[in-house]
Amino acid sequence: MKRAIKEIQHELGEDSISTDNEDLTLHGYSEWSSVNIERLPVAVAFPQSTEQVAAIARICHRYQVPMIPYSGGSSVEGHFSAPFGGISVDFLNMGKIVAFHPEDMDVVVQPSVSWMELNENIKDSGLFFPVDPGPTAKIGGMIATNCSGTNAVRYGTMKDWVINLTVVLADGRVIKTRQRPRKSSAGYNLNGLFTGSEGTLGFTGVAVTTFPTMRDAANAATQIIRQGIPIGAVEILDDVQMDVINKMAATGREWKKLPTLFFKFSGTKAGVQDNIYGVREIVCQNGGSDFEVEQDKSKQQVLWSARKEALWSMLCMRESGHEVWSTDVAVPMSRLPDLVEISKKDLEQLGLFGSMLGHVGDGNFHETILFDGAKERDKVAKCVHDMVHRAIEMEGTCTGEHGIGLGKKDFLEKEVGEGSVSVMRAIKLSLDPKWLMNPGKVFDV
């Protein structure tokens, strides 16, 4: 291990690697994570180029040192923790937009570019990058978890936005998965394989409406999707979440403490009006009321602000010393009303303080629970795990967008079966026979 660090310093420079305790903690522990472990990485490397990443991999491969990639550090399932020690590879110094081809509608970026920064940089071209996870997320980690966000219902998830990848393999070999065509049938889909192997919107309409129950709101959302109305986003927030937003006074207005759907619409003026009309009809049929539409840009921002401030408001409610557990599941759309209803009852019966928020057009939703780690951790774990099992039993997935990491390893086999996990394991072994790349995540050896 020490020799590996020395060699990296020798090849990449003295400052290329840190063993500073603060750095190690920052790269091995996260207060956002559902799971944290005692062990920390032994060092943190800061490569400046693909060649430097390859050099780190060659050295680590020779000395059998585990490597753990790190970009935005915002993942919630322990993706960047270091259960086997090793070197955390932080892409901090690889945050450049390398080339922008507006005429081809593609862009070449390094892993540490943030999606928000990318959008800021390309906005004058009239183009935008649609994948919208938490604001601190960076492209590298977004690819690693096949992340998504509110826009996925219209624009798809991260895997749909990767044209090619430059990948450094476990032994330092560098490959490029494809060239730059928008579609290809040439060879195995290595983009799709590496993406998820562990992402704004100019819009012209926003609407908000409330419902008596979460089931009514979920029913309305699934019917809208089923009818094929091309909405830009449809997000569900429960009464707890709306109450928290009021309490934190995050938005400059008072919201009803009721299950609420937030919609975005985009397209031509006439198209947006047609779509809003269609949505309003379905909302009314499902008991929705107070349907509020805004087509003025600045007023739209106020209307959407509750959705935008939801997570932050929730986190502001956290008492000192208390913890947060944020989780996600996804189910076939018809099962969503059942799942949100049961999961909400479960939270209430356990006496836990948690809110629900969902990208409901994808059948995907989140629970965020605030709790006293010393007293309530077991109860919260049971609540989350029960919801995951329920989602899997409904033919869903233990994670729609956060990934497996450490936190959901126990569920993957139940979800996809022992056979599929053994295929994933065989693929990993074929590309990383020494089991050095982010070991201990997704599945065990």
Place this chain on the structure above:
Amino acid sequence: MKRAIKEIQHELGEDSISTDNEDLTLHGYSEWSSVNIERLPVAVAFPQSTEQVAAIARICHRYQVPMIPYSGGSSVEGHFSAPFGGISVDFLNMGKIVAFHPEDMDVVVQPSVSWMELNENIKDSGLFFPVDPGPTAKIGGMIATNCSGTNAVRYGTMKDWVINLTVVLADGRVIKTRQRPRKSSAGYNLNGLFTGSEGTLGFTGVAVTTFPTMRDAANAATQIIRQGIPIGAVEILDDVQMDVINKMAATGREWKKLPTLFFKFSGTKAGVQDNIYGVREIVCQNGGSDFEVEQDKSKQQVLWSARKEALWSMLCMRESGHEVWSTDVAVPMSRLPDLVEISKKDLEQLGLFGSMLGHVGDGNFHETILFDGAKERDKVAKCVHDMVHRAIEMEGTCTGEHGIGLGKKDFLEKEVGEGSVSVMRAIKLSLDPKWLMNPGKVFDV
């Protein structure tokens, strides 16, 4: 080999496998294919269930007999030919729609269901399956080649429409890649890996317009895409193709012998009108004329008929004993005008009779060349190969939708590099160590 056939007969029944010469030829040779070989499969098996497919795989694995999957038989790069003999596995008897879940907008099908039959079956639900390759294609082969068609510009390619796959591995193990959520971040994307591992539309507007040159037409198409007008399809047909359609009197009307763009629009009435207005502006700026729009359903069919009859008209022109070579490439969109112009000149200079047709919104296009195999094969091969090299040099792909098969094996390494091919090879070896599944395709051992 004989023992393997006997065992399959013993387990699956006498009629489950054929060694009839006509069957062997039908499953090993195709007049549509760019490449044919001397060798045929030794037998053709007709499984009726996943269990029977698994039994065949177990037996073939034990006796080291190659297996070649066969569904619609419409691929053009030799995907189902048998360079190492072995057993062709024809899914003829596995053509059932197993379960349709309109409320989840998903359907469970066996591999031999045709996409047209599927659409016929589900049309009353108001849903449709958007991937539209040749009419004889079946879902199994469509997945194997990650196929697409005219709707891909709006709806994406086959990989975007696969929720899960039941896969029989080389040794007979059966895995299911996922459950039924619409999105997932759980584990490796095995859907994406198996899709392309070499395995309709209600619309409310159609428009047609002609251009002086292919470059003008391609320029207009790329600008429309770049501006984000949500067209349902945009297809380019060259002057040769339009002339052939006239000569074959395939459509009941006379078309100008000029490069032509065909458009489909879908959405609400007002939205479609806005989109047509936007397209017409760009068309005019690029020298287009005779812009014709049809919103009446039956008249739309007449207007779209030229696109629909293009390939069949071309094939009707074929003289007895002559051959057809159909190929496809895709490039970053900005390079499409260059590529179509150069490729057209090349056809003309070589004195070859070929037409051009493209899913131009994806940067993807086809050449179909009719030729005298005895005299012109070398010239045609050079013309096709030059176009492929040109596409790769423009950072494109040797195939946008047909796949590699036998016909394009020589180009994959130039396109993605030796490193990526070695990763694909490592993955194949990890799942098929005896190299029995469709050996000789995509890349060599």
